Amino acid sequence: MTTNPRGVPLHWIGRVCGYVGRITFDLVGKACVRAAFTLRIMALLTRRPPYGREAVKRAVVEQIYFTAVQALSLIVPLALLVGSAMIIQFTKLSGEFELGKAAVILIIREIGPLITALVVILRSATAVTAEISCMTVFNEIEALEMAGVDPMWVLSFSRLTGITSAVVCLFVVFDLAALCGGQMVTWVTTHQVSGTFLFQVARAINGTDLVVSLVKATLFGLIITVVSLFHGYTTSHKVSRIPVSVSNASVESFFVCMIVNVFVSLVFYQ
Amino acid sequence: MMPSAISDSGDTLPRSRPVVLLESIGLDDPWKRASLHDISLSLSPGRAFHLSSDNPATAHLLMRCLATLDWPLKGRYLFQGDPLSFSRYERLLATKRRIGYLYPMAAMVRNRTVAENLDYQAHYFDDIDLEAHRVRKEALVADFSIEDTLLLSPERVGAMAQRRAILVRELLKGPSLLLAEYPEEFVGHGYLAAFMAEVQKILYKGGAFVYITNFKGFAKELAPVGLRLEEGHLCKEQAL
Numbered sequence: 001m002t003t004n005p006r007g008v009p010l011h012w013i014g015r016v017c018g019y020v021g022r023i024t025f026d027l028v029g030k031a032c033v034r035a036a037f038t039l040r041i042m043a044l045l046t047r048r049p050p051y052g053r054e055a056v057k058r059a060v061v062e063q064i065y066f067t068a069v070q071a072l073s074l075i076v077p078l079a080l081l082v083g084s085a086m087i088i089q090f091t092k093l094s095g096e097f098e099l100g101k102a103a104v105i106l107i108i109r110e111i112g113p114l115i116t117a118l119v120v121i122l123r124s125a126t127a128v129t130a131e132i133s134c135m136t137v138f139n140e141i142e143a144l145e146m147a148g149v150d151p152m153w154v155l156s157f158s159r160l161t162g163i164t165s166a167v168v169c170l171f172v173v174f175d176l177a178a179l180c181g182g183q184m185v186t187w188v189t190t191h192q193v194s195g196t197f198l199f200q201v202a203r204a205i206n207g208t209d210l211v212v213s214l215v216k217a218t219l220f221g222l223i224i225t226v227v228s229l230f231h232g233y234t235t236s237h238k239v240s241r242i243p244v245s246v247s248n249a250s251v252e253s254f255f256v257c258m259i260v261n262v263f264v265s266l267v268f269y270q
Numbered sequence: 271m272m273p274s275a276i277s278d279s280g281d282t283l284p285r286s287r288p289v290v291l292l293e294s295i296g297l298d299d300p301w302k303r304a305s306l307h308d309i310s311l312s313l314s315p316g317r318a319f320h321l322s323s324d325n326p327a328t329a330h331l332l333m334r335c336l337a338t339l340d341w342p343l344k345g346r347y348l349f350q351g352d353p354l355s356f357s358r359y360e361r362l363l364a365t366k367r368r369i370g371y372l373y374p375m376a377a378m379v380r381n382r383t384v385a386e387n388l389d390y391q392a393h394y395f396d397d398i399d400l401e402a403h404r405v406r407k408e409a410l411v412a413d414f415s416i417e418d419t420l421l422l423s424p425e426r427v428g429a430m431a432q433r434r435a436i437l438v439r440e441l442l443k444g445p446s447l448l449l450a451e452y453p454e455e456f457v458g459h460g461y462l463a464a465f466m467a468e469v470q471k472i473l474y475k476g477g478a479f480v481y482i483t484n485f486k487g488f489a490k491e492l493a494p495v496g497l498r499l500e501e502g503h504l505c506k507e508q509a510l
Contacts, residue, residue, distance in 0.1 A: 023355075025370070050397065051394055051395050052394035052395065054391075055393065055394050062490070079287060097318065131381075134380070135379075135380075137381070138377050139375050139376065139377040140377050140378070140379050140380065142339060142377075143376065143377050143379060145339070145359070145363065145366055146337065146339075146366050146369065146371055146440075147362070147367065147390060147391040147394070147439075147443070148363045148364060148366050148367030148391065148394075148395065149358060149391065149394050150363055152360075266280065
């Protein structure tokens, strides 16, 4: 057996290096493919559809309806519950002081965008991935192409704009509902005068909080759409791959949203 | 004698220019382990072509290449005299609009009704005369007896009716090139005459028809040129 001067078998070093190299190349390749796909979709935002503007417009409105309007019945009670729970815990911790500041830090800066993203991933990202995967597997995308229709406009652009704007709108609704929940809880469980909580929130919040939260919501919307579409379009031509794509898309969306959330918080608040 | 080709507006098209000209095309389908080598082919206007092969996957690959769904790795593809660029799929969409393609896995968009599927292209593009489209659609829908399916989603339509609906959708394009893999499975014997009449119209207008079939009746009516693929090479081109 060939060895180095210390006696470590060289072929084991070679195998480990090869394994690490393959993994690295694989990861870099996947990242490049995703980046190219993202650029391709984002490039649509800089152009106008050459044909079928009515069809594209209709698809965008449908997507906003499915993602935003139909999710309201879920996001409002969820926000009330989350807002109430947060304030209950923080009341015990802080002795009723700085409740407004806590609400801004916890709900508006961090929890609001993340829970909104989670709801959209659970409801819409899974649906979009399943739909596009089915269309890929059952040759419906080819059918659109053979009609001369660009699937990137009628499928991708509509979902990108629809879901991203829906996430931003849902985030605003979530924050308002969560603050209302917090207000109700402070009114019922603390000795604070009615309206004190909202006054504290108004004092604690600043322009950066609003901008950062909206930036996060927008980025989350873009990430969720791009990841869902990517997994949908790249589903190999097997029905059994559809649930795998849906699962991968939802996990990857949430994971990337968490990373971006930390990164944006670091950039603006560190 | 073959009638002179006419365009939709009734103008005569130049007969000399082939609908499709392939020059030394080569491509691979690693999934099905099929490949084409150095295919040179000219599809003359007004002619039908019967494609046969020692390997069905190779014939399917050539049909997909003609439909611009699979891209050649080398060689040139000219559609009605214009060389096609296979660098971006968007550039091929205008060509795809002029190609009708019937193949076993052809599908309709499931979240639209059959009627919406038939109208999708007409409503998507601004340059289609909607009234002429409506008249043509009604005639084809009647010819292929799919009136009852129009308001249903494709999943709720029987397999044969769905295939006839796909056929109607492709015919509504007014294709310059009609590709059909086993068209007898789309129309059955009941609608064969209607289908042949539509094919004759396409040929009369200067289009080309390429088909793969197990049914010998087509050869009698169309007097096709036989194309034979063997081991990925186009080895024979002769009148049948």
